[in-house]
Amino acid sequence: MPRIHLDGAPIEAQAEETVAAALLRAGVTTFTRSIKYHRPRGPFCFAGSCGQCLMRIDGLPSLPACRVRVAEGMRCERQNGPLGVENDLFRAADFLFPDGLDHHHLMVRSRLLGRVALEIARRLAGLGELPEAAERPGRGELRVVKLVIVGAGPAGLAAARAAGAGALLIEREGRAGGAELLFGAPVDTDAGPAELLLDAECVGLYANDTAIAGNALLAVRRRDRLLAIVAERVVIATGGVSQPVPFPGVDRPGVYAARGLLTLGARVGRELALVGEGKEANRCAEALSRRGYEMAVIPGVPRRALGNPVKAVDTAGGKRIRCDAVAIAQPPAPLHELATSAGAQAHFDGAGFPVQTDAEGRTSVPWLFAAGTVAGKPPLASGEGAGSAACR
Amino acid sequence: MPLSEKAIVCACEDVSVHDIDDAIAHGYADIESLKRYTGLGTGPCQGKSCEVGAMRICAQRNAVPPPAQVPFRARPPLAPTTMAAYAGLPAEVTGARHATRGLRPTWGGGAHPLQPPAPLPGSADVVIVGGGIMGLALAWNLAGKGAGRVLVLERGYLCEGASGRNGGGVRAQWTTPTLIELAKESIAFMARFAQELGINVWLRRGGYLFLAHDEETLRRIEYGAELQKRYGLPTRVITPGEAGEIVPQLDISRFLAASWNPEDGVVFPWPFLWGYADGARRRGAQVETFTRVTGLEVSDGRVRAVQTDRGRVAADRVVIAAGAWSPMVARLAGVQLPNVPYRHEIVSSEPLKPFLGPLVSMLGTGLYFSQSMRGEIVGGMGDPDEEPGLNQTSSLRFLARYGRALSELVPQLGAVKLLRQWAGCYDVTPDHSPVLGETPRVAGLLQMSGFVGHGFMMAPAVARRMAEWMGGAKDEIFERYNVRRFAEGRLIKETFIIG
Numbered sequence: 001m002p003r004i005h006l007d008g009a010p011i012e013a014q015a016e017e018t019v020a021a022a023l024l025r026a027g028v029t030t031f032t033r034s035i036k037y038h039r040p041r042g043p044f045c046f047a048g049s050c051g052q053c054l055m056r057i058d059g060l061p062s063l064p065a066c067r068v069r070v071a072e073g074m075r076c077e078r079q080n081g082p083l084g085v086e087n088d089l090f091r092a093a094d095f096l097f098p099d100g101l102d103h104h105h106l107m108v109r110s111r112l113l114g115r116v117a118l119e120i121a122r123r124l125a126g127l128g129e130l131p132e133a134a135e136r137p138g139r140g141e142l143r144v145v146k147l148v149i150v151g152a153g154p155a156g157l158a159a160a161r162a163a164g165a166g167a168l169l170i171e172r173e174g175r176a177g178g179a180e181l182l183f184g185a186p187v188d189t190d191a192g193p194a195e196l197l198l199d200a201e202c203v204g205l206y207a208n209d210t211a212i213a214g215n216a217l218l219a220v221r222r223r224d225r226l227l228a229i230v231a232e233r234v235v236i237a238t239g240g241v242s243q244p245v246p247f248p249g250v251d252r253p254g255v256y257a258a259r260g261l262l263t264l265g266a267r268v269g270r271e272l273a274l275v276g277e278g279k280e281a282n283r284c285a286e287a288l289s290r291r292g293y294e295m296a297v298i299p300g301v302p303r304r305a306l307g308n309p310v311k312a313v314d315t316a317g318g319k320r321i322r323c324d325a326v327a328i329a330q331p332p333a334p335l336h337e338l339a340t341s342a343g344a345q346a347h348f349d350g351a352g353f354p355v356q357t358d359a360e361g362r363t364s365v366p367w368l369f370a371a372g373t374v375a376g377k378p379p380l381a382s383g384e385g386a387g388s389a390a391c392r
Numbered sequence: 393m394p395l396s397e398k399a400i401v402c403a404c405e406d407v408s409v410h411d412i413d414d415a416i417a418h419g420y421a422d423i424e425s426l427k428r429y430t431g432l433g434t435g436p437c438q439g440k441s442c443e444v445g446a447m448r449i450c451a452q453r454n455a456v457p458p459p460a461q462v463p464f465r466a467r468p469p470l471a472p473t474t475m476a477a478y479a480g481l482p483a484e485v486t487g488a489r490h491a492t493r494g495l496r497p498t499w500g501g502g503a504h505p506l507q508p509p510a511p512l513p514g515s516a517d518v519v520i521v522g523g524g525i526m527g528l529a530l531a532w533n534l535a536g537k538g539a540g541r542v543l544v545l546e547r548g549y550l551c552e553g554a555s556g557r558n559g560g561g562v563r564a565q566w567t568t569p570t571l572i573e574l575a576k577e578s579i580a581f582m583a584r585f586a587q588e589l590g591i592n593v594w595l596r597r598g599g600y601l602f603l604a605h606d607e608e609t610l611r612r613i614e615y616g617a618e619l620q621k622r623y624g625l626p627t628r629v630i631t632p633g634e635a636g637e638i639v640p641q642l643d644i645s646r647f648l649a650a651s652w653n654p655e656d657g658v659v660f661p662w663p664f665l666w667g668y669a670d671g672a673r674r675r676g677a678q679v680e681t682f683t684r685v686t687g688l689e690v691s692d693g694r695v696r697a698v699q700t701d702r703g704r705v706a707a708d709r710v711v712i713a714a715g716a717w718s719p720m721v722a723r724l725a726g727v728q729l730p731n732v733p734y735r736h737e738i739v740s741s742e743p744l745k746p747f748l749g750p751l752v753s754m755l756g757t758g759l760y761f762s763q764s765m766r767g768e769i770v771g772g773m774g775d776p777d778e779e780p781g782l783n784q785t786s787s788l789r790f791l792a793r794y795g796r797a798l799s800e801l802v803p804q805l806g807a808v809k810l811l812r813q814w815a816g817c818y819d820v821t822p823d824h825s826p827v828l829g830e831t832p833r834v835a836g837l838l839q840m841s842g843f844v845g846h847g848f849m850m851a852p853a854v855a856r857r858m859a860e861w862m863g864g865a866k867d868e869i870f871e872r873y874n875v876r877r878f879a880e881g882r883l884i885k886e887t888f889i890i891g
Contacts, residue, residue: 036406051403118596127545127742139477210789224474226480353444
């Protein structure tokens, strides 16, 4: 069993688990302090998206504890708590400014006080300290392909099967299947003759400006290196991302995305207050109960969450529900960023910004297609449609 | 000390529902302004956990109509990625290149859905085309001097152009006396901006460190330091060892000497625009966003009116302060400006605890970087292969070149993650000096452009002098920097251009 260190103290971890899982198992819920008010924060999404579990690991600042796997002797250090993260005295900022701190208009009357505010703000800014050591460039590569499909969930897999040979399917996780796997649903993970590249996260999609022919240029992260891909066409099937609901206390440790808890090896207590309603809440509740959780389902937006970590929720109706943790079960919001950064249009539908597509998955950018959750469409049919249209 | 009852929407930047309501109340409800005014979506998660929540609040408050309910422009990288990873990209990415087209606006096309329905006034005494820092600062100065009815027209949101896209560096280290004086006055004004305009701009005077990598550049910084000393600046040329004491993380084997002025600094650019716009409005000027100028009427050698997508405004004085768009606007009046737009790219890193005092620039490559008040390393780099054009898109090529250059100069930054890249346009003149004053043969058409990426740090002084000159005061810079100098061969060479 690997042993890791948190701020110098040893913690027994389990092989292959993430730092976040190891810390939660050891009862640590405050992973960092927030940037402005020094509020305690812990993991929320468990998918490397929300930025609430950033930690210094082996001398590198602000790594997502939910994505880094433990290793023997790993040094984990909590950030942004200069006098200790558990009892950070700078949390006074949260207490002194209960309605928030309007930094635009703070101390504007006096030049002297303004300069004092500047000096204080400068010293408190930032999260992580500089990396300990220099890092050499990670030797990157370049590939040229006809079609890239981003995301190997049901939609991306369907697109790959329809597109056939010559398509490259990239997936940021170590396995194909996407979020459906969390619910134990059967997923056809066959990519057909398309090539499947795992542990490959697309971090940038650009109009191709290299001298190589092709419309798109993708930056794909594979651990500490980047793979550049020039492609004629791109299908975005990135799925969705867990969302919080703004209510007082939602940012406290002990409030987790329901889908995040399903990815987590460790358990966070026994009794959950599950915030949500409709299909997403039902599916999450069912899957979480299979993991041994008991649940009180809270429809609507709660009035507040209490405790650090959260141990109770007040409902809108004024009822106090005690729990070991809170799970938020909102429908995941389309991960539109890759598509929209390349110019595709997206509009708000009340729950997110699905990328606008036509019946065959075309976006407003001629070489760019989108399918599945990211386009607000059923995965299999839209994936197949986009996969075949992108090959025509 | 109990935790407060804040309802946090953006956990990365600690933005609450209260903060969003406050921004809406200030008129910054469109998603791009909301992002900039509150800071939401600018942290490590890049908006993935807050953008939906924020838009839900805006929709509930009816703050923006459905066609404007679009995401803010997503900025690569979509997940934090180290400079070292970009530095290692292969030569094909940074080699020969083809120009690409710009992106369509996030809302689709045509008039912006947030364009105010009310018609513009039928006439004004002064119409200023461009709501960047130049136009807004001029409006504030003019309105304070009883210049009559002043109307500013901005085609997008405040901060959409270069004034909202620059790195916030402000310096007096220039090689022409006029620019030194304009910058000195402007920086002094920035230090009291909060008291004058009621909003913080966070001027932090950490100095500017120009690095010279070869003998020719060394001679340039020696000349510059000598001139600047004559104009009262504390600039001096220092050794690599001395530069290493100011920034210990520098690889001092990569340059021969440095030019150092500890009084230069960095600001937070956005509040300048909000501050000047609010200030101008308080003094009675009208600032209209999401309004496009479509024509300039000229007859008998005089400007007569401005046509817009919200109607015609008669005016006998029209100021073109549209930055890189100025030549396009001038053409509407049949005037050819020599200015050419060039894209410049920029990127911001993860927030780090303060370690870097000055803005550092390598004069040869145009690499520059500084640490913002939020702790991010903000920097950019020029690209000799950049094609002219109004292009505000981002490229992978830039991140690869910047990542390589910066992690060579500061090896410890190799493992620092980049968070957000964007681009803006420099408004480049043949001699790298601005275009000011009245247009030859078009009376009343005034120029205020051509600042080659440094207009931001000159604007407070330029706008003051321009307002006084428009009020009848004599000022030779509006003759000397007149556009006719290009036809007459009287160029005014400025050589300290970076980026």
